[in-house]
Amino acid sequence: MSHATHDLIQDTARLVxxxxxxxxxxxxxxxxxxxxxxxxxxxxxxxxIDCTATERRARDLKxxxxxxxxxxxTRVVVTHHHGDHHYGASLFTPQATVIAxxxxxxxxxxxxxxxxLIWPEVQWGAVQPMEPxxxxxxxxxxxxxxRRVELIHHGPAHTTxxxxxxxxxxxxxxxxxxxxxxxxxxxxxxxxxxCIDTLEQLAALDPAVVVSGHGPVQDASVIGTNLRYLRRVLxxxxxxxxxxxxxxxxAMDADLGEFAELPESERLVANLHRAYHDLSxxxxxxxxxxxxxxxxxxxxxxxxxxxxLA
Numbered sequence: 059m060s061h062a063t064h065d066l067i068q069d070t071a072r073l074v075x076x077x078x079x080x081x082x083x084x085x086x087x088x089x090x091x092x093x094x095x096x097x098x099x100x101x102x103x104x105x106x107i108d109c110t111a112t113e114r115r116a117r118d119l120k121x122x123x124x125x126x127x128x129x130x131x132t133r134v135v136v137t138h139h140h141g142d143h144h145y146g147a148s149l150f151t152p153q154a155t156v157i158a159x160x161x162x163x164x165x166x167x168x169x170x171x172x173x174x175l176i177w178p179e180v181q182w183g184a185v186q187p188m189e190p191x192x193x194x195x196x197x198x199x200x201x202x203x204x205r206r207v208e209l210i211h212h213g214p215a216h217t218t219x220x221x222x223x224x225x226x227x228x229x230x231x232x233x234x235x236x237x238x239x240x241x242x243x244x245x246x247x248x249x250x251x252x253c254i255d256t257l258e259q260l261a262a263l264d265p266a267v268v269v270s271g272h273g274p275v276q277d278a279s280v281i282g283t284n285l286r287y288l289r290r291v292l293x294x295x296x297x298x299x300x301x302x303x304x305x306x307x308x309a310m311d312a313d314l315g316e317f318a319e320l321p322e323s324e325r326l327v328a329n330l331h332r333a334y335h336d337l338s339x340x341x342x343x344x345x346x347x348x349x350x351x352x353x354x355x356x357x358x359x360x361x362x363x364x365x366x367l368a
Contacts, residue, residue, distance in 0.1 A: 071115070073097065073122050074275065077228055079205065081126065082269050083119050085110075089367030090322065091142035091173065091180070093271050096135075096223065096232045097123055100202040103132040106154070107223050107232045108271070109146035111173070111368040113183025116146025133157060133200065135209060136188055137234025137271065138217045139165040140247075141173045142368065144188035157200075159211045160193040161219025165247075176352070177366040212236060212260075214343030215253040216245055224263060231265035237284050239273025242320045246328035246351060249342035250292055257285045287317050291326065295333035305330035306354045322365075324358040327351070 070086040083095040096107030104127055110116045123131060131154045136144045139162040147156050158166075166188050174182050200207040208224040216235040223232035235244065236256055245253045261281045268280050298308035309327035314320075328351050335346060355364060 071118060071122075073126060076230055076267055076269075076275070079202075080225065080228070080230060082275055083110075083122060084275065085115075086367065089365045091177070091366050091368035093142045094269060094273075095119055096269060097126065098202055098205070098207065099127045099129065100205070101129070103129050103202070105133040105135065105200065105202055105207065106131055106150065107135045107269075108137055108143040108234070109134055109150060111142035111145050111185075112181065113146070113149065113185050114181065115368070116149040116185070119146065120149055130154075135200075135207075135221070135223055136162060136190065137222070137232070138162050138220045139169060139188070140217065140235065141169070141171070141185075141187065143234070143271065145171075145173070145182065145185035147188050148184070148186040155192055156188060156190045157192045157194075157198070157209070158188065158190040159209075159219040159221045160195060161211075161213070162188075162217070162221075163190045163193050163219070165217065165219055173368075176364075177368070180366055180368050182368070212256040213252055214248040215256040216248045218248060218343035220248070220256070222260065224265075229264065229266040230269070231260065231263060231267065232269045233260065233271065233281075235271035236260065237268060237270040237280050239268075239270035239276050239280050240320070241273050242317070242322045242325040243284050243287055244322075244325045244328065245288065246325075246332050246346065247343070248332070249336055250288055250295070250329060250333040251336045252342045254285060254288050254292070257281050257288070261285070288329070290314065290317065291329045291333050292337075295330050295337055298330065299334060299337060305334055306357060309354070309358050324355040324364065327354040327358045 074082045079099045081097040085092045091111045098105040134154045134156045136158040198209040213220045
């Protein structure tokens with residue numbers, strides 16, 4: 059990828075204020091591994107929610123935070139184990155405590171630094187896998203001055219170790235990759251049925267603002283959009299299994315209706331692999347073999363490699 063393309067994408071990264079002391083580091087929603095981050099500032103310290111994929115992007119995030127507040131980053135909350143949300147943590151440690159769900163830590167110890175194996179052409183820089191200092195099971199409450207930040211585990215859903223950061227006083231929800239905004243959801247490493255259950259629980263919170271792991275900030279309607287997509291995936295999987303078709307055959311002929319133009323549409327076949335597993339009684343979050351699913355996604359992408367703009 060050319061430096062010009064990287065520069066164009068980087069120009070879209072910016073801090074967006076949600077309310078006093080709550081910002082989103084919003085990146086382009088186009089392409090794999092380009093994720094958002096949350097920045098919560100207090101009178102003495104700053105808390106991040108995720109911290110981008112590459113050294114270059116993490117350095118830009120760090121500079122943006124330094125321009126926003128003089129108070130140091132003392133906590134980095136990681137929403138799940140995928141490297142595009144936590145590789146940048148090494149630029150904030152050891153000064154910052156890294157916090158994640160215990161399932162995310164376990165999954166990351168298995169995965170290690172795996173994204174460069176899929177996208178070796180990306181300039182990842184000197185990044186490292188996340189190694190949380192603090193993990194929890196179901197819930198953990200952080201306090202930033204008088205602001206409550208409730209970390210709540212859900213799943214298996216997008217992965218086995220997802221968490222959301224819920225700000226109950228202002229009804230702001232940092233959903234990680236439990237929601238995708240204006241791009242195709244991806245649940246191959248969790249559970250389609252589990253993600254549907256989780257999204258119904260998130261909708262019950264009645265958030266005013268939802269920050270997805272990828273794409274623009276929206277209101278609670280983004281939860282409904284993701285629900286409709288995943289219910290369609292489950293419907294296609296049921297029909298495909300009944301007809302004796304493979305996930306790839308179903309994906310190639312699928313009518314996605316309102317979701318047909320979403321970017322990263324090749325994720326459909328990966329989601330169908332997981333839906334087939336769910337419907338066959340497989341354990342939610344059980345690891346699927348990645349190479350055949352990746353090959354199917356490339357086929358669905360017209361034979362072209364998956365587009366990573368990290």
